[in-house]
Amino acid sequence: xxxxxxxxxxxxxxxxxxxxxxxxxxxxxxxxxxxxxxxxxxxxxxxxxxxxxxxxxxxxxxxxxxxxxxxxxxxxxxxxxxxxxxxxxxxxxxxxxxxxxxxxxxxxxxxxxxxxxxxxxxxxxxxxxxxxxxxxxxxxxxxxxxxxxxxxxxxxxxxxxxxxxxxxxxxxxxxxxxxxxxxxxxxxxxxxxxxxxxxxxxxxxxxxxxxxxxxxxxxxxxxxxxxxxxxxxxxxxxxxxxxxxxxxxxxxxxxxxxxxxxxxxxxxxxxxxxxxxxxxxxxxxxxxxxxxxxxxxxxxxxxxxxxxxxxxxxxxxxxxxxxxxxxxxxxxxxxxxxxxxxxxxxxxxxxxxxxxxxxxxxxxxxxxxxxxxxxxxxxxxxxxxxxxxxxxxxxxxxxxxxxxxxxxxxxxxxxx
Amino acid sequence: xxxxxxxxxxxxxxxxxxxxxxxxxxxxxxxxxxxxxxxxxxxxxxxxxxxxxxxxxxxxxxxxxxxxxxxxxxxxxxxxxxxxxxxxxxxxxxxxxxxxxxxxxxxxxxxxxxxxxxxxxxxxxxxxxxxxxxxxxxxxxxxxxxxxxxxxxxxxxxxxxxxxxxxxxxxxxxxxxxxxxxxxxxxxxxxxxxxxxxxxxxxxxxxxxxxxxxxxxxxxxxxxxxxxxxxxxxxxxxxxx
Numbered sequence: 001x002x003x004x005x006x007x008x009x010x011x012x013x014x015x016x017x018x019x020x021x022x023x024x025x026x027x028x029x030x031x032x033x034x035x036x037x038x039x040x041x042x043x044x045x046x047x048x049x050x051x052x053x054x055x056x057x058x059x060x061x062x063x064x065x066x067x068x069x070x071x072x073x074x075x076x077x078x079x080x081x082x083x084x085x086x087x088x089x090x091x092x093x094x095x096x097x098x099x100x101x102x103x104x105x106x107x108x109x110x111x112x113x114x115x116x117x118x119x120x121x122x123x124x125x126x127x128x129x130x131x132x133x134x135x136x137x138x139x140x141x142x143x144x145x146x147x148x149x150x151x152x153x154x155x156x157x158x159x160x161x162x163x164x165x166x167x168x169x170x171x172x173x174x175x176x177x178x179x180x181x182x183x184x185x186x187x188x189x190x191x192x193x194x195x196x197x198x199x200x201x202x203x204x205x206x207x208x209x210x211x212x213x214x215x216x217x218x219x220x221x222x223x224x225x226x227x228x229x230x231x232x233x234x235x236x237x238x239x240x241x242x243x244x245x246x247x248x249x250x251x252x253x254x255x256x257x258x259x260x261x262x263x264x265x266x267x268x269x270x271x272x273x274x275x276x277x278x279x280x281x282x283x284x285x286x287x288x289x290x291x292x293x294x295x296x297x298x299x300x301x302x303x304x305x306x307x308x309x310x311x312x313x314x315x316x317x318x319x320x321x322x323x324x325x326x327x328x329x330x331x332x333x334x335x336x337x338x339x340x341x342x343x344x345x346x347x348x349x350x351x352x353x354x355x356x357x358x359x360x361x362x363x364x365x366x367x368x369x370x371x372x373x374x375x376x377x378x379x380x381x382x383x384x385x386x387x388x389x390x391x392x393x394x395x396x397x398x399x400x401x402x403x404x405x406x407x408x409x410x411x412x413x414x415x416x
Numbered sequence: 417x418x419x420x421x422x423x424x425x426x427x428x429x430x431x432x433x434x435x436x437x438x439x440x441x442x443x444x445x446x447x448x449x450x451x452x453x454x455x456x457x458x459x460x461x462x463x464x465x466x467x468x469x470x471x472x473x474x475x476x477x478x479x480x481x482x483x484x485x486x487x488x489x490x491x492x493x494x495x496x497x498x499x500x501x502x503x504x505x506x507x508x509x510x511x512x513x514x515x516x517x518x519x520x521x522x523x524x525x526x527x528x529x530x531x532x533x534x535x536x537x538x539x540x541x542x543x544x545x546x547x548x549x550x551x552x553x554x555x556x557x558x559x560x561x562x563x564x565x566x567x568x569x570x571x572x573x574x575x576x577x578x579x580x581x582x583x584x585x586x587x588x589x590x591x592x593x594x595x596x597x598x599x600x601x602x603x604x605x606x607x608x609x610x611x612x613x614x615x616x617x618x619x620x621x622x623x624x625x626x627x628x629x630x631x632x633x634x635x636x637x638x639x640x641x642x643x644x645x646x647x648x649x650x651x652x653x654x655x656x657x
Binding site for chain 2: 324
């Protein structure tokens with residue numbers, strides 16, 4: 001006996017309720033799998049933001065704060081590090097390379113970062129990948145700048161364009177350094193990290209912008225001229241360290257944290273990333289719990305619809321029994337119906353999810369720096385979908401059992 | 417099909433006692449009934465006389481608490497429920513008073529439904545007409561000799577008389593040994609009633625089935641070989657829930 005055909009015909013005769021049930025299941029599947037996809041990709045994009053760096057050093061504050069401003073360009077440093085301290089640490093034995101980071105300015109909403117040429121040689125992200133230039137070359141002159149791919153894309157910049165950098169971080173800042181435009185010397189390859197949204201200049205460039213400025217107030221045109229001497233930075237915001245050997249890192253971290261000349265903080269990027277992620281995982285767990293409740297509500301709705309329809313179907317059950325259907329057939333029919341609804345809901349949900357991802361991929365990447373690939377469901381998603389299908393089956397058992405009880409009481413009675 | 421038992425009666429009930437609920441008074445008490453093969457029997461009884469209970473017992477839907485039930489050579493009290501379901505699917509065709517049809521299936525799908533539950537009846541239909549659908553169309557054409565209907569159509573636009581004919585075709589498909597008709601004409605007017613009975617008898621003669629016809633209305637009893645009153649089957653006779 002082909003129960004699927006009967007179940008299908010029966011569902012198509014109640015098309016509107018069936019479609020609504022399928023849609024509500026689909027919505028809960030979109031939510032459940034969408035949260036999971038964002039979680040997985042946010043986590044991996046997180047972990048891929050920085051690699052190959054052994055220590056991040058900044059003024060003493062919290063490790064997450066340091067990670068946020070030095071790597072994610074979120075928030076601000078409480079204090080700077082003096083150039084002398086930086087030099088002293090950079091010249092210690094075992095230090096292979098350092099990358100200075102000087103923050104505080106912006107260009108049309110994108111953060112400006114002053115750094116050295118070592119940035120292009122040693123900075124790594126993802127699986128130990130170095131930065132590559134799609135166009136042009138690293139900055140050479142004081143007024144050269146290298147921009148991230150996202151900056152170039154959204155502002156339609158190409159190599160040779162002039163860029164005016166504002167003081168401070170507001171894009172509509174009145175205090176633009178108009179007298180000192182920068183010229184784009186290179187555009188970096190897409191990385192999927194905050195690098196894409198950064199405007200890079202040399203440390204000298206940062207200093208040059210601020211000559212003739214005092215604090216946030218522009219001085220009148222009594223201009224000093226730019227000389228080598230006044231372009232030497234006094235301080236930087238943070239710096240990254242690469243070591244010859246990882247074994248050194250604990251020793252150096254202790255040395256920096258106990259540095260006597262000024263209060264400094266050195267952190268391991270991996271540990272800080274993990275701490276930051278565990279902060280985020282509260283939100284992630286909340287989202288997961290919400291989606292589980294949505295699934296429960298949906299399945300309860302399906303159960304309610306199924307049970308409400310059961311009384312009208314007593315006659316149908318009696319007919320099927322008289323024709324020779326066993327109780328197993330009747331229960332099978334009802335379970336097949338809920339399974340078909342659940343399966344259709346899951347498939348529709350997956351289809352909607354992938355279309356939404358496909359359509360919103362560029363928007364999410366631009367606004368949140370998060371790239372969500374269209375990939376096959378991972379193991380966890382597969383398990384979630386299987387549990388949902390299993391729950392659909394279990395929910396189907398309830399009306400099936402009720403139909404069985406009804407049919408025991410009714411026999412083949414024709415009463416209605 | 418069952419050659420070794422061909423001499424035994426098709427239905428035999430002996431000292432049957434059945435209650436729907438443990439505390440209720442029995443619907444059937446000391447039930448006795450014997451029906452031979454190919455007999456056309458009219459069972460007469462007022463409503464509440466235990467007719468429905470009797471049919472449920474013969475169909476194997478319920479088993480009596482006491483007594484002996486043999487249908488088509490099978491002792492129902494010794495069979496498991498699923499085995500009784502199988503006997504019903506293979507050998508019994510039902511026509512009820514009304515609402516016989518599954519509303520979400522087409523006319524043709526309703527008629528061929530028993531062949532989905534019984535390989536035996538499917539094979540019988542194929543043997544006679546080449547395919548299940550052909551046999552269904554053959555039966556429908558005979559029962560609908562005058563009107564032309566689209567058999568792929570849904571059943572909800574059919575008149576009650578037309579619905580009863582579809583139900584008859586469904587009961588007859590695959591030539592089951594026993595046709596049980598429970599007040600099949602009571603919702604029909606007089607003319608349709610006559611026409612329906614004629615068609616039913618014609619088909620039953622062709623298939624050689626046994627007919628068990630249950631009704632409270634004695635006007636049609638002259639068509640049958642034998643009339644059995646419910647009161648002679650069951651001592652209880654009057655009280656039913």
